[in-house]
Amino acid sequence: MKNLYTYLFLIPVLLILSGCADEYLDEPPEYSIDSENFFNSEDDYDQALIAAYDLLAAVGYVTTITSEIASDNVEAGGESATDVIAWQEINTMAHTPVNDQLRNIWNWNYAGINRCNYIFEFQDKTDFEGRTQVLAETAFLRAYYYFQLVKFFGDLPMPLDKRVLFGEASELPRLPKAEVYTQIETDLTFAAANLNPIASQAGRATRGAALALLGKVHLYQDEFDDAATQLQTVINEGQYDLFGDITSLFLDQNENNIESVFEIQYSNAQGASFECLQCSEGNVMIGFSGIRGYSGPVYASGFSFNVPRQELVDDFEAGDLRFGATILDIDEWIIANPGPDDDPTTFVEGFDHTGYFNNKYLPRQGEADQPDVNLTYPNNIRQIRYADVLLMAAEALNRGSGDDAQALAYVNQVRARAGLSTITVSGNELTQAIYQERRVELAGEGHRFFDLVRTGNAAAEIDGFQVGKHEVFPIPLIEIQLGGDVWPQNANY
């Protein structure tokens, strides 16, 4: 009896001593896909590509509003002098390497690039029909993200075709921006050659988008002939046209219209929070640009950032249909829409109140209902419009080959849609006219700052702009440190 009990007790002990421990511990995580064991089907590639598109929403809003604030178009606004201090500093060219909006721009673009590189890392693993289309879309996205980065920061560390693992960032030196541009051109050339002209779903990259972006990339390097070639290909292939009614072009219901060469898609289907702005599927810029404390018809309230300056308002010619589409004069709006006596239309003046709001991207009633509504407006960012393509082509022709006649035709096409008379100028006068046209046509869309920088006009137009410093923004200090302290800071920061 005694021995029996002894053995009973020892059974588990002996079992365990016999070395089944390794097996017991060797339990992989359940219901989980290891990133090294993916890309086994077309579906896997599609899903990874969706992940690469994911960052567009975040990058699109933050680069647009930040570069708009950097320009002479708008004031930062907001609630007070310290509301989103990062934008307040950029607005007055007082920004430093400690700036969380610049860090967002840096991080979100690189996050997009990393997701593209993940696809390229496994590009040869599984073959299927349509693989080239997937890779071409991926190449377009990588070029898009790198173009944003090179515009903001200049020289860049440039990971390619492979994910950056923890601790590897320091192995990637900053490369001259010319090398980055070369890579962007390579990606876009591949994309343009292989992308479908018509997207299977609106929002996906197309051949036209790749060509237009390639043209823009050349324009940014003053490579006017190359730029003209690409941009005129877009024009001559005839897929796009100006949308007839400029006054409703930017309304939510007119998303993805004939003028849209590339559009960043947003949705109100899901809520979002300030904890993770890059997780929002809504257009965060819209809520931030909204009329503070607004109560009245049509519009909904917002945070009164990104408010147009008087000098932008003054730059519109009389009769320009684009004025109303671009600028909301809040005082005139209230006079026109006073509301009932017991519930009058009201708003609250924010910091640096100018009396104007960016009518292209304003919160409108009924467009969002998920909390936080300020972060979930669905209106798409018209990232590359045909009007921009025409104006870029005009500029490339005018500043390059000198085909001012064709350039003028493009400019007048844009002016006609705005209800303005044709102009007949040439040479430098035409150049200036194109710059002026770009300003009013594209106001509120985030192009102005980099147009001023690349044309050398920034110091003249932007208060506080120092030549040799403010052409690029500083790399966020914390990112230099996290990257192993190997990247030199941009000059004079």
Place this chain on the structure above:
Amino acid sequence: MRKILLFCFLLMCPFGLFAQTVIKGKVTDDTGEELPGVNVVVKGTSNGTVTDIFGDYSLEVSDPSATLVFSFVGFVSQEIVIGSQSVVDVQLVTDVVSLQEVVVVGYGTTTEKELTASVSTIKSEDITKLNPSRIENVLQGQISGVQITSGSGSPGGGQNIRIRGINSNGDNRPLIILDGVRYGDDLSTIDPNNIESITVLKDASAAIYGVLGANGVVIVTTKSGKSTFKPELSFSGFYGIQETERTINLLNATEYALLTNEAFAAGGQSPIFTDIASLGEGTDWQDEVFETAPIQNYSLNYRGSTESTDYSAGVSYFSQEGIVGGSKSEFDRVNVNLNVGHQLFEKLKMRTNMNYISINRKTLTENVLGSVLFNAINIAPTEAIFDADGNFTTADNLGIEIINPLAQIANTFNDTQTQRLTGLVGLTYEIIEGLEVESSLNFNYADVFTRGFQPEISFGDSKVFNSEVSRVDQSQQNFISYNIDNIVRYSRTFDEVHDVSFTLGNSIYKTRGQSLFVSGRDIPNNTFDFADVRLANDFDEIRPGSSSFDVRQFSYFGRVEYNYESKYLFSGLIRSDETSIFAPGNQQGTFFSLSGGWVFSDESFFPSLDFFDFGKLRVSYGELGNDRVDAFGYISQLDGEAETVFDGDDLVFGRAIGRLPNPELQWETTKQFDVGLDLDFFEGKIGIVADYYVKTTEDLLIPSAPASGLTGIAAPGGRGPSINAGEVRNKGFEFSISYNDEVLKDLRVSANFNYARNDNETLQVNDEDLFLAFGSFGVGGDDDISRFQKGIPIGGYWGYTTNGIFQSAEEIASSAQAGSAQPGDIRFVDLNDDGIIDDEDRSFIGSPIPENIFGFTLGLNYKNFDFSTLWEAQTGHSFVRNYERTLPRVNRRDDAIERWTGPGTSNSFPRLTTGASNNNLFSDFFVEDGDYLRIRNIQLGYTLPTNVIEKIGASKIRIYTSVNNVFTFTDYEGFDPSANNGGPINGTNDQGFYPQARTYIFGFNLTF
């Protein structure tokens, strides 16, 4: 291992047979009261018995020259040579500080005298007198070297236990063992009134728990029937009223309006308030938000023992409402427990225990931007609570996060229901004398259901908490863990002077959890009553979620103890752990400790002193581990977020990488050295325990380490890798002195004072001269204010040093802030003297970790009255004052009255302005000392005289009244200077910690 077991069998030698005589007797205490449950053992053998309910025993003894040993907890053991006697009556003397008292040390026990480790114990009587709602409250101020901070004073809110400082950049919670069960971290489930004792392993002796032990071990033993012989029914309870102990001094409406106008004028804007005279005091929002709330506890326990069985069964109910939010911040708990030990056969014992816990909890948002107290601090006192129509006011112009806190409470709906079952079945078999085998299975099972409802609501224009559609979020989670322990213990005394014992064992552990999350929108009637997904009308683009985990561990351990005449003591232990948390190849770790003790007072050369009873020197060293980090951190999984929009508004879903992997991830290792001294004076009336320790932790675990943006860490669903980096040292000194005596007739005094000093320093972060930074200050303001950086305490705050206020333009012109400041602005110190104030001028300006912890208890018993009090203090820690929303129209602390308004007016508080200034850069202006002294508890009790209660058949009736959190002496302006969110970094960033409640209690204890 097998060979050792065989060796054990060989030791099974046959028992000799001798003639037997029966010895009988009665054991009483020094007052003549019969003592049941006293151990009576023939010295050097296992032959023994215990006294019955009348203190009587009888024992067969074979050898008349044998010695009987009578021992009982709390009494001095007596040894009596039998000789020719057949009746041996004994009167045991009370032992104030009993050296024979049993101390739990993990998979075994030892005695106070033979202990070589730094271990502290609290007994039941020191627990119940505090009316604790959680067991952490019990440790506070009662054990030196244990720091308790409050994560939240809300009902059911978490408290943090930290033993000897902060080791880890990850998880610093100690291991909790409850009745031998590895219990997990949710201590709100334990009923403190059912605890017999709590033992804390502070030094390297915790290495018996290997990779679980580096943060220290808290061993909780619940009440069993072992110590009572006759059945005992006890019923106790208390009812209390809680109120906030502290509020923050804010401006009233008139002051607020004047100062707001001043700020607007300084910012070049027109004033806001015109008729200031009519404003008066306005609304005191804190007064509106804080309320008095009830707390109550009732427990019923029945326990006893027979010769073969001991049992304890109990049920208790605890209920607490919040001092903020009342029933919206509520905690209810029911505990049912059963604890049975039974001698199945002569050599086979069984022990089982079972605890069932049911908890219901409701919470408000706490200690974040936009939480209830944050809003109560920031909302303008000029705002009324309700508008003319009786609706909540909307806090316009106060920023998007600041809403009417009463509207917020009224529209907060959630509840969490937890059902938990914890149990153990264990068998112990004595193979031969001194050699026993124990095998036990224990388990924890818990179900957690949560339900949160977001009504369709507007709190005002653009408020972040607005929702245009109602929504319900529900989750169902279950957790199961089990542990099988197999232990062989052997102990024997050779030649009467060599005590040898060893313990060998293994432990198999597995924990597993699964969760399901579902949500729905558009709830009928927009009420919580209908908030369930089955009634929701809209599920567009809401995906259900799920998660699961499975972590396993496999361990061997062994301990050898030897002592010579209980004078020279030695203990060595080793443990090998394998854990599935880490990658194959990194799974195994070996931990150990060695300790020795010398009872120098037993040496013959030591002078025999009247006043000096006992002295022991202890030394220990060992290596322990910590593996508290998410499993599978070595794999890169596709658990990130991948969502985008196509075709205008359609969400499409893909797959993306989540956490960055780190294949090298391993446990962190803590090396601890301890030297200690135990002294008893005046027959144990005074006891002193002192320890000095140096604890170095290497390869610190850092969960979600910051990483370069190039890695994609900032993508939706992206997270930093768990890494090992750095080295931290905690060194310190602990001292505890206790006094216990009957100073006058009928007046017994017991007192304890304890003090602990801990110095924490980061020795290195990793190979390069880097730092890791977390935390933020303000909104969109300074990030990375709390650092893990060489040369400063872990989590040290990093910011500008200030030096008063600029009084004039001339002062500014000659300073490093020329051009960027105006008179009335804060003057920052240009630490590197380069003529500009920039990032290089930031430095260490405060630590979240206290350097000194004090505790003091005093108990007085006079006749039928008893009085006790507990005071505790912590000093050397700092808080970040981050509960001010720095917007033009928010309220301010009343310090602003003493602001700078012109040259010479203030050198401590800057001018007010709505314009841009650098005054809100993170500087020591926002870092406050957290030093405090708190009267934690005062209790006065009265025990009814025996002749009164005997009439109703009771053996004891005591009534008492008590006040908890009586008062806190501190200069800290926030709600709670003992608060800490529990994180090693950024732990005292105060965004409005839920304060501790002052509680007035009336209670009773009945025993039948």
